[in-house]
Amino acid sequence: MTNIDKVAIDKVGVIGAGQMGTGIAHVCALAGVNVVLNDVSADRIKAGLATINGNMTRQVKRNRITEAERQAALARIVPAVGYDGFSDCDLVIEAATEKEDVKRKIYGQLCPNLKPDAMVGSNTSSISITRLAAATDRPERFIGIHFMNPVPVMELVELIRGIATEDATYEATKAFCHRLGKTVAVSEDFPAFIVNRVLMPMINEAIYTLYEGVGTVEAIDVAMRLGANHPMGPLQLADFIGLDICLSVMQVLHEGLADSKYRPCPLLVKYVEAGWLGRKTQRGFYDYRGEKPVPTR
Ligand SMILES: CC(=O)CC(=O)SCCNC(=O)CCNC(=O)[C@H](O)C(C)(C)COP(=O)(O)OP(=O)(O)OC[C@H]1O[C@@H](n2cnc3c(N)ncnc32)[C@H](O)[C@@H]1OP(=O)(O)O
Ligand SMILES: NC(=O)C1=CN([C@@H]2O[C@H](COP(=O)(O)OP(=O)(O)OC[C@H]3O[C@@H](n4cnc5c(N)ncnc54)[C@H](OP(=O)(O)O)[C@@H]3O)[C@@H](O)[C@H]2O)C=CC1
Structure with a gap:
């Protein structure tokens, strides 16, 4: 056992400056934590920093944070291609x-x-934490720390312990999530954990509903928004999450639980094969290239 629960988390490394990595860096920096943000290229990180700046600027406009807090938070985020800046995380x-x-x-x-005592967390949506931990030199200090999208807005973080995760790692990451203002739900290490075990089959079913011609994109989304009070329709939400991620999660559920009820809809596969991944590629179940989103079917 290590004494991680007594170690303050003052510096966090974030790998991946996409939708989630930028959101995680955003909330860490606003909570006063120093962040080193990594991605495969300097351009990617630059784009990620611009996203963070845009989201913080909106928070200033809406009086959620002050201009001084925005500037201080941005100054805490340091870009890094490679892992040289990670040695004191x-x-x-x-x-x-x-x-x-x-x-x-x-x-x-x-x-x-x-x-040696640094902890590593994965924000994976679905992959086994025990298996990912086994690919590191520190499975006892490895944990699933699953933020929800958009990170600055969504209150939940799922924590998932692998078979080897020590209590100290769990306690330290739980306290850290609370420091970020998040609420923690603990999930056992089963495919796609809790949120995506429930959410993704619903999204996949919405895509089957489209595939079988039961409803149009707009009809399905309006039905679930106004008929079930969901903040976004399931196809709009799929585009928001990323269709590549939705497909990966369904594949993990299908393979991991060996049940045909998790079979990814062929239409979802087709969209991903086309590179129509949703908002991030400007086309998915909606086309985002114009002034307002237009259904693609
Ligand atoms: C796939 C996985 O592994 C797990 C997952 O994450 S599953 C996905 C979980 N997420 C969801 O289900 C999201 C569902 N959608 C929603 O809750 C809402 O549509 C939404 C919060 C995204 C937007 O809400 P809205 O009322 O339509 O829009 P809007 O009024 O513009 O935004 C509400 C607030 O969110 C903020 N916001 C919206 N998008 C944001 C973003 N990308 N980053 C930061 N802040 C954002 C806005 O600034 C606004 O903040 P204030 O309340 O402080 O003013
Ligand atoms: N989208 C969502 O709603 C949610 C996603 N997640 C999970 O979070 C993770 C990230 O998802 P999301 O942010 O949506 O994905 P994005 O595609 O938006 O971002 C992923 C980023 O990681 C980068 N990347 C790829 N390979 C490497 C590498 N070797 N080193 C550093 N960076 C790399 C990508 O660069 P490039 O594009 O150049 O390959 C990209 O910038 C996934 O595990 C996902 O399942 C969890 C909760 C919600």
């Missing part, structure tokens, strides 16, 4: 692409650069 949160081989490769390069 207390916690690293990996939020790279939802592919196991990508994540394993990252841990292989990251771990030799970390101090």
